[in-house]
Amino acid sequence: MKTEYRTDITVRELCEGFHYDENEGKGLYGWNGRLTIQPEYQRNYIYADGKRDVAVIESLQKGFPIGLIYFLRTGTDKYEILDGQQRITSIGRFWERMFSVEGADGMPHYYEESLHAKIASTCLPICICEGEGDSPEQEIKDWFTAINTKGEPLNEQELRNATYFGPFVTAARRVFSNSSNTNVQIWKAFIAGSEKRQEILETALKWVSRDNIDDYMGRHRGDEGCKELVTYFESVIGWVKRMFLGQKAEMRNVDWGRLYETYHNEPYNTTELWEKVERLYADERVDSMDYKGVFEYLLGGEKDKRLLHVRIFRNPVKRKVYNTQTAKAKAQGVSNCPDCAAEGGTRGNIVYTFDQMEADHVTAWSNGGDTSEANCQMLCKYHNRAKGNR
Numbered sequence: 001m002k003t004e005y006r007t008d009i010t011v012r013e014l015c016e017g018f019h020y021d022e023n024e025g026k027g028l029y030g031w032n033g034r035l036t037i038q039p040e041y042q043r044n045y046i047y048a049d050g051k052r053d054v055a056v057i058e059s060l061q062k063g064f065p066i067g068l069i070y071f072l073r074t075g076t077d078k079y080e081i082l083d084g085q086q087r088i089t090s091i092g093r094f095w096e097r098m099f100s101v102e103g104a105d106g107m108p109h110y111y112e113e114s115l116h117a118k119i120a121s122t123c124l125p126i127c128i129c130e131g132e133g134d135s136p137e138q139e140i141k142d143w144f145t146a147i148n149t150k151g152e153p154l155n156e157q158e159l160r161n162a163t164y165f166g167p168f169v170t171a172a173r174r175v176f177s178n179s180s181n182t183n184v185q186i187w188k189a190f191i192a193g194s195e196k197r198q199e200i201l202e203t204a205l206k207w208v209s210r211d212n213i214d215d216y217m218g219r220h221r222g223d224e225g226c227k228e229l230v231t232y233f234e235s236v237i238g239w240v241k242r243m244f245l246g247q248k249a250e251m252r253n254v255d256w257g258r259l260y261e262t263y264h265n266e267p268y269n270t271t272e273l274w275e276k277v278e279r280l281y282a283d284e285r286v287d288s289m290d291y292k293g294v295f296e297y298l299l300g301g302e303k304d305k306r307l308l309h310v311r312i313f314r315n316p317v318k319r320k321v322y323n324t325q326t327a328k329a330k331a332q333g334v335s336n337c338p339d340c341a342a343e344g345g346t347r348g349n350i351v352y353t354f355d356q357m358e359a360d361h362v363t364a365w366s367n368g369g370d371t372s373e374a375n376c377q378m379l380c381k382y383h384n385r386a387k388g389n390r
């Protein structure tokens with residue numbers, strides 16, 4: 001199938017020679033006879049309810065997008081509508097003054113050149129498809145029926161692919177959305193989701209764009225290929241494979257693009273790294289819910305306790321420890337932060353509020369200390385941070 005993306009066809013041009021058959025309830029032709037609005041396989045016009053037809057016109061008036069429209073090329077400068085029949089018919093009927101919409105003055109208005117110039121000059125985004133092979137038209141119609149009968153709503157990336165339709169999307173889909181690409185199966189060890197629902201492509205775009213997919217697709221829309229996207233993606237995956245010598249299911253939920261950006265220039269002993277992965281997976285203090293944090297935790301030098309959620313004391317535990325500790329300190333006339341009390345001087349007798357303190361492992365987690373009440377002490381923020389993320 002060949003596709004061509006057009007954004008230069010105006011509503012005015014499409015409405016030239018618009019013909020609507022009142023008896024049959026069909027929009028028949030537009031674009032000066034070049035466009036068949038309702039081919040046989042399309043359903044009848046159903047937007048004439050004073051709501052959906054009006055919504056199309058109001059969207060155009062406000063400059064809101066009404067979505068991509070698909071044409072099928074059936075001959076030299078001859079087309080049929082594949083998708084968008086209801087929208088085009090609504091626009092044509094408004095153009096022919098068959099219904100009115102409410103104006104800024106709150107009054108109903110039929111189409112008028114002076115009032116609706118913006119609509120007339122709007123360029124609709126149109127994808128022109130052309131079948132290939134033995135029965136090209138059938139190829140397109142089958143494809144169209146298949147995507148439209150599943151009844152599943154489009155996900156975000158599928159919508160983006162439609163919005164930024166062009167040679168870049170075509171090239172990118174050929175790589176990332178293609179089940180017969182053997183690499184896709186390999187990549188799926190590191191990425192969750194389905195290539196058919198565009199989720200591998202979405203991840204690749206997320207990584208290369210640092211989470212600005214729309215911006216990236218907008219800028220590259222007209223590119224003939226997607227070399228940068230593929231090269232970057234392969235760098236990330238290649239790095240992950242070099243760093244981690246084994247495979248775990250949770251690796252599919254790791255944001256590798258971000259970790260690559262942060263750590264790909266750091267040296268690691270990869271044999272040791274994988275041993276540590278296995279050790280954390282076997283450590284009963286690590287909840288299996290937190291396994292995906294293991295990889296970032298290790299790459300970051302085992303510093304960030306928050307990545308292994310199990311290392312955070314829960315609030316009721318912190319409260320209990322705070323209350324016991326504060327009551328004892330008050331009785332002794334010293335600070336409720338043991339480190340402040342030990343330091344003495346001006347800090348020696350400050351009593352901190354609960355919110356001014358943080359929980360600390362008495363025996364560091366890395367030394368086998370667990371996240372239990374017995375191993376919890378409250379420190380003032382200054383001293384907790386001074387201790388570092390042990």
Ligand SMILES: [Zn+2]
Nearest residue numbers: 337340380383
């Ligand atoms: Zn302190």
